[in-house]
Amino acid sequence: MTKEDIVLAIKDIIATIAPDEELDGLNNTDLLRDQIELDSMDFLDIVMELRKRYSVVVPEDSYGELATLDSCANYLEPFMAEKELKIGV
Amino acid sequence: MGQTVPSTCDTLIIGAGMSGLAAGIRLAQYDQNVVVLDRHALWGGLNSFYKKAGRPFDVGLHALTNYVDKGVRGKPLTRILRQLRIPYDALKLGQQWVSESAFPGVKLRFSNDFQLMRSEVAEKFPSQIDGFDRLSALLADYPSLPTAGMPVFARTRLAEFLTDEKLVDLLLLPILYYGSPTPHDIEWGSFVVLWKSLYEEGFARPQGGVRTILTLLRDRYKELGGQLHMRQGVAKLLHENGKAIGVVLDSGHEIRASRILSSAGLVETMALCGEALQEKFSEEKCAGEMTFVECISLLDTPLVDLGHDKTITFFNTTERLIYEAPEAAFDSRSGVICCPDHYDNQIPQHEPALRLTLRAHPQKWFDFTDEEYAATKESAWQAGHKAILPFAPDIRDHTVFVDTFTPRTVRQFTGHTRGVVYGSPIKSPDGTTELENLFLMGTDQGFLGIVGAMLSGIAMANVHALQASPS
Ligand SMILES: Cc1cc2nc3c(=O)[nH]c(=O)nc-3n(C[C@H](O)[C@H](O)[C@H](O)COP(=O)(O)OP(=O)(O)OC[C@H]3O[C@@H](n4cnc5c(N)ncnc54)[C@H](O)[C@@H]3O)c2cc1C
Numbered sequence: 001m002t003k004e005d006i007v008l009a010i011k012d013i014i015a016t017i018a019p020d021e022e023l024d025g026l027n028n029t030d031l032l033r034d035q036i037e038l039d040s041m042d043f044l045d046i047v048m049e050l051r052k053r054y055s056v057v058v059p060e061d062s063y064g065e066l067a068t069l070d071s072c073a074n075y076l077e078p079f080m081a082e083k084e085l086k087i088g089v
Numbered sequence: 090m091g092q093t094v095p096s097t098c099d100t101l102i103i104g105a106g107m108s109g110l111a112a113g114i115r116l117a118q119y120d121q122n123v124v125v126l127d128r129h130a131l132w133g134g135l136n137s138f139y140k141k142a143g144r145p146f147d148v149g150l151h152a153l154t155n156y157v158d159k160g161v162r163g164k165p166l167t168r169i170l171r172q173l174r175i176p177y178d179a180l181k182l183g184q185q186w187v188s189e190s191a192f193p194g195v196k197l198r199f200s201n202d203f204q205l206m207r208s209e210v211a212e213k214f215p216s217q218i219d220g221f222d223r224l225s226a227l228l229a230d231y232p233s234l235p236t237a238g239m240p241v242f243a244r245t246r247l248a249e250f251l252t253d254e255k256l257v258d259l260l261l262l263p264i265l266y267y268g269s270p271t272p273h274d275i276e277w278g279s280f281v282v283l284w285k286s287l288y289e290e291g292f293a294r295p296q297g298g299v300r301t302i303l304t305l306l307r308d309r310y311k312e313l314g315g316q317l318h319m320r321q322g323v324a325k326l327l328h329e330n331g332k333a334i335g336v337v338l339d340s341g342h343e344i345r346a347s348r349i350l351s352s353a354g355l356v357e358t359m360a361l362c363g364e365a366l367q368e369k370f371s372e373e374k375c376a377g378e379m380t381f382v383e384c385i386s387l388l389d390t391p392l393v394d395l396g397h398d399k400t401i402t403f404f405n406t407t408e409r410l411i412y413e414a415p416e417a418a419f420d421s422r423s424g425v426i427c428c429p430d431h432y433d434n435q436i437p438q439h440e441p442a443l444r445l446t447l448r449a450h451p452q453k454w455f456d457f458t459d460e461e462y463a464a465t466k467e468s469a470w471q472a473g474h475k476a477i478l479p480f481a482p483d484i485r486d487h488t489v490f491v492d493t494f495t496p497r498t499v500r501q502f503t504g505h506t507r508g509v510v511y512g513s514p515i516k517s518p519d520g521t522t523e524l525e526n527l528f529l530m531g532t533d534q535g536f537l538g539i540v541g542a543m544l545s546g547i548a549m550a551n552v553h554a555l556q557a558s559p560s
Binding site: 039 | 168171176
């Protein structure tokens with residue numbers, strides 16, 4: 001997966017855990033929690049979905065790396081470069 | 090059902106009530122091998138359902154608290170639905186009409202629009218409105234989570250804002266009845282949670298009653314592959330070196346688990362852990378004593394035709410608020426009247442219902458002979474329906490069927506010591522216990538009611554079984 005794919009992967013996860021949120025206008029640089037309603041329970045779900053879909057384990061002290069779409073892509077790239085994008089699972 | 094009970098699992102959940110099912114869904118969603126066990130044949134716990142004389146009844150449902158409109162964010166109800174991936178519309182919620190807290194000569198009406206209560210306070214207690222506004226502003230900014238620390242009681246804190254004790258009693262009456270394990274007063278953290286869920290948010294009812302919620306929960310859990318085993322009581326909890334490792338069922342079957350989440354209650358769970366812990370958290374030392382009789386009357390006439398349009402009336406027949414375990418088997422001087430048909434979306438019932446809740450003695454009902462038991466139920470119905478006449482119509486000549494349940498019923502079907510509904514006065518806000526890998530959820534973690542119990546199950550599953558689990 002490229003960094004763009006990782007952003008798509010994250011957006012798809014958010015679409016699953018927060019189906020009522022409008023995701024089209026999301027930008028890559030602002031904090032996700034400032035753009036849409038995501039609380040700590042939702043961030044846990046992003047982590048759990050990453051583990052379920054891509055077998056990537058994000059340790060608790062690295063949850064902060066998931067703050068923006070760009071920081072997600074940067075942080076996850078080493079773990080996800082070799083993996084296939086899965087949409088709508 | 091039909092499935093055989095396994096001998097190992099990742100997380101074992103005691104209780105298929107609201108908290109157990111919600112926790113189960115969270116874990117099954119993330120592929121844990123999770124097993125929910127309940128001793129009773131029907132799921133739902135304190136808010137289950139049953140049939141009598143061919144008529145369907147809900148055990149507990151007066152109201153689903155914490156009502157918010159679809160799309161409102163960050164509130165307990167919407168957080169729960171998101172975490173469980175249940176669509177808002179599936180609950181088929183209808184809002185309450187109007188409810189009230191009523192004392193002789195003074196009533197405070199409230200609805201899902203907080204302004205109604207505010208305007209009632211402004212009109213009836215003009216000298217108190219500034220304090221009321223300061224209080225509601227403070228509470229609006231509080232997080233809706235129970236907090237640890239030294240217990241402070243609500244009356245003490247409320248005195249900083251309100252000087253009129255009648256107003257304090259009017260505000261406390263619904264809150265105590267919907268969640269206080271302690272007499273006359275309630276711990277401040279729980280007060281805040283209930284203030285938000287009753288007054289800031291409000292009451293609704295799913296079309297079809299509690300079955301609608303319970304069917305959603307069970308189906309979602311099963312669709313995710315979760316295992317639900319009814320009629321499987323936990324007889325004993327196994328532990329080694331301070332760590333919980335599994336359970337023994339009533340049948341003698343043993344299940345090993347990496348962790349156990351229990352909704353059975355503090356005293357009830359510790360009683361499964363052997364003599365030392367049972368003694369430390371004994372019924373005498375730790376059990377609550379707030380329990381209730383509930384009379385459900387089915388009528389030949391809609392209540393609106395008898396001049397009653399309230400959804401829920403919290404009534405108190407004396408000058409000062411009475412909320413304590415009574416000395417007699419029951420006490421009809423205060424209680425709750427609920428009209429489950431008085432919600433926006435309800436399909437008119439062939440036999441409209443009125444539910445009456447009275448406080449009950451935590452022991453007497455267990456000692457009665459069968460004849461005494463039946464006779465006392467009957468006198469609770471008679472006395473209760475006489476006591477509520479200043480607040481509600483006389484339904485005694487309109488009643489076609491009555492079912493009354495008591496602390497004995499609650500204990501029989503949910504295992505709660507003394508038949509208590511709001512658990513022990515000792516809460517465990519983080520869910521931890523004396524044993525590693527054993528956590529409490531539901532009522533004795535400090536969240537109660539339907540929404541509270543589900544939120545508790547979710548939070549405890551997240552913190553102790555998802556975040557913490559290595560694989
Ligand atoms: C009359 C009444 C009216 C109510 N009205 C409302 C209302 O209108 N609105 C509202 O929000 N709330 C209401 N409640 C409160 C609400 O029902 C409870 O707060 C909530 O259901 C508690 O859920 P829980 O999961 O914490 O526990 P429980 O529902 O008590 O679940 C515990 C489960 O554990 C099982 N269990 C216990 N011990 C064992 C064992 N050893 N082995 C196996 N299983 C075991 C029990 O059988 C039970 O099913 C009412 C309750 C009552 C009794």
